[in-house]
Amino acid sequence: MAHRIISVDDSDIAQEYIRAALSDIGYEDVVSFVSPTEALEALTTGKASGDLILLDVMMPDIDGVELCARIRSLSGWADTPIIMLTSRTDMDTLHHAFLAGANDYVTKPFNRIELQARMRSCLRLKTELDRRRATSHRRDRGASTAPAEMAEVLGNKAGYQAALLAIPPAAQDRVGQTVFRIHGLPEAADLPAADVADICRSIGGLLGAVPLPARDIFCHWEGDLFCLATPDATEAGMRATARSFVEAVAGASLTVRDSWAKQPLTLSAALVLPAGLSPAAALVQGIKAAEASGDASEGGIQIVPVTT
Numbered sequence: 001m002a003h004r005i006i007s008v009d010d011s012d013i014a015q016e017y018i019r020a021a022l023s024d025i026g027y028e029d030v031v032s033f034v035s036p037t038e039a040l041e042a043l044t045t046g047k048a049s050g051d052l053i054l055l056d057v058m059m060p061d062i063d064g065v066e067l068c069a070r071i072r073s074l075s076g077w078a079d080t081p082i083i084m085l086t087s088r089t090d091m092d093t094l095h096h097a098f099l100a101g102a103n104d105y106v107t108k109p110f111n112r113i114e115l116q117a118r119m120r121s122c123l124r125l126k127t128e129l130d131r132r133r134a135t136s137h138r139r140d141r142g143a144s145t146a147p148a149e150m151a152e153v154l155g156n157k158a159g160y161q162a163a164l165l166a167i168p169p170a171a172q173d174r175v176g177q178t179v180f181r182i183h184g185l186p187e188a189a190d191l192p193a194a195d196v197a198d199i200c201r202s203i204g205g206l207l208g209a210v211p212l213p214a215r216d217i218f219c220h221w222e223g224d225l226f227c228l229a230t231p232d233a234t235e236a237g238m239r240a241t242a243r244s245f246v247e248a249v250a251g252a253s254l255t256v257r258d259s260w261a262k263q264p265l266t267l268s269a270a271l272v273l274p275a276g277l278s279p280a281a282a283l284v285q286g287i288k289a290a291e292a293s294g295d296a297s298e299g300g301i302q303i304v305p306v307t308t
Contacts, residue, residue, distance in 0.1 A: 004029040006050035025116040036062040057086035072101035081122030098284040125158040160219035164279040176233025179286035182224040184265040242269035275306040
């Protein structure tokens with residue numbers, strides 16, 4: 001089935017480029033808005049429908065982050081994937097975008113292959129979430145479903161996000177999240193993508209062998225990052241699991257093939273303890289802390305100071 005894409009960007013030139021790019025990657029059904037106010041009105045009144053929304057960040061009257069938040073408050077649009085298009089890569093902007101409900105972002109000028117990959121990931125997320133909800137309704141579980149019944153160990157980013165969205169609101173502030181980062185990888189330009197994929201599969205296999213409660217959610221996020229969500233988390237429990245993951249990688253003594261350094265790959269962990277944040281906001285802070293961690297090889301575990 002063809003997907004309808006909604007594009008909101010105040011530049012006519014940008015809209016033409018977006019349409020051409022989407023056409024090249026197989027998306028012909030595109031609804032464009034150059035006014036964020038008109039876009040919001042169309043979504044509010046039901047005059048526009050779509051399967052995924054592309055939002056420019058820098059727009060007059062209503063910027064993309066505010067528009068994203070308003071869209072998320074509309075009935076029927078809470079789960080529609082939203083990808084931010086931005087020339088800004090500062091973490092504060094991205095942090096606020098994720099807090100507003102964005103699923104992902106692509107930097108301008110964007111690579112069409114990257115845009116296609118991120119769109120497919122977001123659309124798979126929506127499909128997975130719809131499937132989970134349909135299954136939940138068939139089993140007559142409703143909104144009272146416990147996290148232990150909703151979550152499972154999932155191997156991909158889309159599944160991880162869908163599982164977080166499926167956790168009942170009353171239980172979300174009790175979810176802890178840990179972001180693991182691989183250390184010891186050469187610069188991306190020095191390492192073929194196939195080798196990176198092999199390394200991630202090897203480490204994913206090691207981490208997947210660590211015993212976890214059935215309700216925990218685990219995935220390879222992207223690049224050198226892995227994520228783990230733990231319902232009803234405690235600091236002691238999260239530390240113990242993180243230590244098991246770190247030690248599993250250290251014990252394998254993995255090295256990068258053909259690397260001159262031959263130093264074993266290690267793992268670090270950034271723990272975001274339950275602190276009243278939404279799962280999406282906690283995930284953003286965990287990823288930010290993990291990416292800021294130094295490329296040291298001690299495999300450290302840090303508690304992320306939570307900001308609201």
